[in-house]
Amino acid sequence: MHRTASNRRHAEPDVNRFANVMLESLANEIYSLCKDQHGCRYLQKKLEERNPTYLTMIFNETYPHVVELMIDPFGNYLCQKLLEHATDDQRTILVETAAPQLVKIALNQHGTRALQKMIEYVSTPEQIRLIVNALKTNVVELIQDLNGNHVIQKCLNRLSTDDAQFIFDAVSENCVAVGTHRHGCCVLQRCIDHASDAQKQQLVNEITTNAFTLVQDPFGNYVTQYVLDLCDAKYSDPLIRRFSGNVCTLSMQKFSSNVIEKCIRIAEPGTRKLLVDELLSSVFLEKLLRDSFANYVIQTALDYADTQTRQVLVDVIRPILPSIRNTPYGRRIQSKIIGPPVVSPASTAATASSPTSNGSGAQFQAYPRGNGNGNAGGHNMLVRRMQGLDIQDGAAVHAVNGSSSSAYAGPTGSQHSQQNSQHQTQQSQAQTGQHNRRQQTHQQGHSQYFSHPFVHQPVRNTFANGDFSGYNYM
Known part of the structure; x- marks a missing residue:
């Protein structure tokens, strides 16, 4: 529903009501402004001015409410901006205040974004320690959550391998629970990406131990394939040998067969x-x-x-x-x-003799076919097409073969003579048996025959013009 002009006039003061307002005049109102769409935008712009006074004012009124603001639809954006511009000491206070509720924040659709920003901007060992201690007892729960798994992946990206050891330990101890989960299988692959050599070996050992279970799972099979894709025999060979004795069983299942x-x-x-x-x-x-x-x-x-x-x-x-x-x-x-099926030597030779035939590729030699340029293979195919259309006129077949007795005869030569002989033989064979009933039609002449209405228009056009180059025989 579109807004009327009157509605727009009433909305404009809401958007611009902070345009000329000094932050100092909003003291003791900053916390409530954080949860207002326009007030939140105003505060973010003030932080972007990098004025230490403004930063201190906003920080002092928001940090006691950081947990509530991190999961708020608007307040989470203010928290992200505050984490970006805060000093190390201020950031430590924010982390310390939020630490007891970090799992709750991570599982929230708004909080997960703010917490990822917090992990991205941690700058001291104390801040890292606070985050690790807050998350380490709930790693599997976070991995299996739609929002929480992104927080764990941010830890893998941002923290050192030593600081992230709590993730590798939790995943190793719960390899099947993580690897067979929709989100967990992706996190497990990211763990392999970010692991040190020792951590990678730790993960691969657990995956190998549980390979038979993982390989049959719609998500776990991707974990086993990821290890195989490392292209390192020291990881892949022990894993492959775990399937020994069950190859046939696994081959008949949808996921494990891959x-x-x-x-x-x-x-x-x-x-x-x-x-x-x-x-x-x-x-x-x-x-x-x-x-x-x-x-x-x-x-x-x-x-x-x-x-x-x-x-x-x-x-x-x-x-x-x-x-x-x-x-x-x-x-x-x-x-x-x-x-593939092999055709008779005569047909293969006829096709190979054509200057435009596909005689060079072995995969084509067993399937001689015309290429639409009037070559021998094309004539053979047109003869077969004519037979399919109940066209057995003798003069017309001579026209296809290039016989000198036809009004459409092409250049003569030993090669054409050999082809004419071959096609005449095919014509003779085609006119026996079930085709004898058409002999009366043959005696009428091709011109009259091809004008008959039951003959397809492309064939009539072809013989009227005497040009077979554009005819699609297949």
């Missing part, structure tokens, strides 16, 4: 062989191949196993292929084992 795939990709050669051998020895290999998660693990094993182990895996899978061939997973696995 971790097993990563393990196969980054493991040391000896450890990777242990994982793949466990898949090989499973009596449920066909079940793994059919499973919506485990099939990706099998595919990764085919991609990353050493040559000898891969061959053994292929030999074990090959007899199972007929039973899974028609599944989406089976087709992908089959393509990894035996490659």
Whole structure:
């Protein structure tokens, strides 16, 4: 709802009522002004003037109420500005006054911002000690809270590793509770980022010990993957070996299957062989191949196993292929084992002979197709398209083949003669069997036939212009 002009006139004095007011005239009213939107802005501007007199006046009237103001929708902004401009002694008094209620402040949506600012501006060992002592008994509660977890992360960012040791100790002792929590898994990863070598080893040891539980959790699996992503064998190898004996079970679960795939990709050669051998020895290999998660693990094993182990895996899978061939997973696995379908040598040679064909890429050689430029592959595809449209006119096929007897004949040459011969053979084969019923149509001539209304317009245009370069055969 829009304000009327009258409403705006009444609102303007509220916004500007402090414009010409001296701070001295507001003595004993500063605390109440902190909780007023416009009064709070006025006080912040006075602090930005860096006038020691103003700073002292505002500090003296606000520090006894710092806990209340830190969780106030407007007062928290004044507290943040006051922490920024206060002297070390004043800041110590603010921290000391708020310390008994720091957990309450951290859990509040407004207080969390003010407390993060307090941690950011701590400047003496005494201030750090006060904050650490106030928070250290509630670390897990804060980590699992929407607002409190940001306070713990600010401690990791701002405090030294020694001062933040209380966080590493609490996380290590509660690794599963923290790692399987929506916010906790993120904090645990930040702990790894900010840890010293000894603290990192402390955390990784606990993660490794609880890896089987973490890896199956929707949040905990990211913690295990984060350790793997450190790309350090002294951390990753012991973790991967914890999954030994449970590789098949973990491969068939939504979250842990991603971790097993990563393990196969980054493991040391000896450890990777242990994982793949466990898949090989499973009596449920066909079940793994059919499973919506485990099939990706099998595919990764085919991609990353050493040559000898891969061959053994292929030999074990090959007899199972007929039973899974028609599944989406089976087709992908089959393509990894035996490659894509192979066409006849004649078709491959015809496609490779074209100057515009994709004969250079091995992945394309098994699928000769036209490129829309009138080459041999394109003609073959157009013939097939014509057959699909019930077009079997002899003169029209000659036009596609480039025969000299056609009104649309192209340049002659030994290469074209060979292609014409091949296409005429295809035409002859296409006109047998079920196509014999169309012989009367063939005798009518292509011009009359392509003017028939049931022939698609693009085909009529193509043969009217004699240009196949823009035709989309696929």
